[in-house]
Amino acid sequence: MDIREAIEAYHYAILNHSQSTQVWTLSRLNIFAVWCENPSFHDGRALRLQDLTATEIRKYIYYLSTTPSTANGKEGKLLSSYTVHGHARILRTFLNWCINEDGIDQYVSEKIPKRMTMPKIEQKVIEVFTREQLKALFVACKREYTDHLQVRDIAILSVLVDTGIRANELCTLTLENVHLDPHDAYITVHGKGKKDREVGLGIQARTILHKYIRRYRNATKTVPADERHVFISLHSKPLTVSGLDQILYRLGGWARIKGVRVSTHTFACNYLENGGDVFKLSRILGHASVQITTDVYLRAFKAKEARKGRSVLDDLL
Numbered sequence: 001m002d003i004r005e006a007i008e009a010y011h012y013a014i015l016n017h018s019q020s021t022q023v024w025t026l027s028r029l030n031i032f033a034v035w036c037e038n039p040s041f042h043d044g045r046a047l048r049l050q051d052l053t054a055t056e057i058r059k060y061i062y063y064l065s066t067t068p069s070t071a072n073g074k075e076g077k078l079l080s081s082y083t084v085h086g087h088a089r090i091l092r093t094f095l096n097w098c099i100n101e102d103g104i105d106q107y108v109s110e111k112i113p114k115r116m117t118m119p120k121i122e123q124k125v126i127e128v129f130t131r132e133q134l135k136a137l138f139v140a141c142k143r144e145y146t147d148h149l150q151v152r153d154i155a156i157l158s159v160l161v162d163t164g165i166r167a168n169e170l171c172t173l174t175l176e177n178v179h180l181d182p183h184d185a186y187i188t189v190h191g192k193g194k195k196d197r198e199v200g201l202g203i204q205a206r207t208i209l210h211k212y213i214r215r216y217r218n219a220t221k222t223v224p225a226d227e228r229h230v231f232i233s234l235h236s237k238p239l240t241v242s243g244l245d246q247i248l249y250r251l252g253g254w255a256r257i258k259g260v261r262v263s264t265h266t267f268a269c270n271y272l273e274n275g276g277d278v279f280k281l282s283r284i285l286g287h288a289s290v291q292i293t294t295d296v297y298l299r300a301f302k303a304k305e306a307r308k309g310r311s312v313l314d315d316l317l
Contacts (some may be wrong), residue, residue: 001049001107003033009104010094020168028090035060049098049107054115057095061088061119081122092116133257134161140254148216149234153247155212156231162205165189167241174228180210 007029014022036047041063047056064084069076079087095116098108134157141153159170169189177188185206186198201209213230217223222236229238239247252258 001104003036003047003049006049006098006104006107007033007094009101010097013097013101025090028087029094031064031087032060032091035063049104052095052108052112054112057091057112057116060091061117064088065119081119084119085121088116088118092118133255136255136257137251140251143254145234148220151208151212151216152231153251155208156244156247157251158205158208159187159201162202163187163189163199165199167244171229171231171239171241171244173230175213175230176228178209178213178230180206180213182206185209 007026010029011022011026014025017025035041036052039046041059042051042056061084064079064087065081066078068078092113095108095113098104099110099113137157138154141150141157144150144153156170159165159173165173165187172190173187177190179186179188180201185201187201189197189199217230217232220232220236223232224236227236227238231239231244233239233243
C-alpha cells in the first residue's frame with residue numbers, strides 16, 4: 001500500500017483536531033513520505049507501507065537528526081532534539097492508527113511502534129525576559145506608527161505577560177470571551193484539545209485591554225461590524241500568529257533585545273518567582289497534567305533562581 005494513500009486516510013481520522021494541528025501533523029508525515037519515496041535512501045527502491053520495519057524507522061529518525069533543514073528552499077540548521085522528538089511522536093501515533101484501521105492493519109506490524117526508541121530531548125535552559133527587558137518592550141510600543149497600534153501592542157504584551165496564553169489563543173480571542181468587570185476581569189480561552197479555561201486579568205492588564213477595545217479597536221471605522229476578534233491588524237483583519245510574531249520581532253528590535261522571545265515561559269517563571277503554586281499554574285496554562293508544568297516551566301524557573309545563588313569565592317574573600 002502506498003504510504004501517501006495511508007496518510008490521506010489518516011487525515012480523515014484527525015478531522016476533529018484543530019486546523020493548525022492537522023496542518024502540523026500532515027506536514028511532518030509528508031516529510032516522512034518524501035523520505036520513503038526517495039530510492040537513494042533505500043538501496044535503489046522506494047518504500048511502501050508494508051516495507052516499513054523498526055530498522056527503517058530508526059534510519060528515518062537518524063536522518064532527521066543529522067540532516068539540515070531545507071525550509072524555504074535554503075539549507076539551514078539541524079533540527080532541534082525537541083522537533084525531532086515531535087516528528088517521531090507523530091509517526092508513532094500514525095503507525096498505531098494503521099495497525100488498528102480496517103483495510104490497513106495487514107500492512108503494518110504492531111511490533112514497529114512498540115520497538116520505536118523515541119529520541120531524547122536535549123534539556124536546555126530557556127531564557128526569559130528580565131523586568132528591565134519587559135519594561136523596554138513596553139516603551140518600544142510607543143514607536144508604532146499610530147496611537148491605535150501603540151495601545152494595541154501594549155494590550156497584547158499585557159495579556160501575554162499577565163496570562164501566559166499561547167500565541168494562537170491570543171489571536172483567536174473574541175470579544176465575547178473578554179469579561180472586563182472592574183472587580184472580576186478574566187478571559188475565556190479556547191485551548192488545545194478544544195478545552196476552555198478561564199484566566200484572570202490583573203489590574204493593569206484589564207485596564208489597558210478595556211482602553212484598547214473601547215477607545216481604539218471599536219472606534220476604528222475600517223473594522224467590519226461583524227468582526228469579533230479582539231486583536232486586529234493594521235489592515236483591520238484578525239491578527240494571525242505570523243502577524244503577532246512580526247510585531248514581537250519588531251518590538252524586540254526596537255528594545256534591542258536578542259536571544260529571548262515572548263512566551264509562556266516568561267509568565268510562568270515570574271508567576272513562580274512571585275510565590276505562585278505550580279498546581280494552579282498548570283490549570284492556568286491549560287496543561288493536561290501538572291507533570292508537564294513541572295518538567296518545562298519549573299525547570300526554567302529553578303535555572304533562573306540558581307543563577308542568583310551566592311558566590312562561593314565572594315563568601316571566602
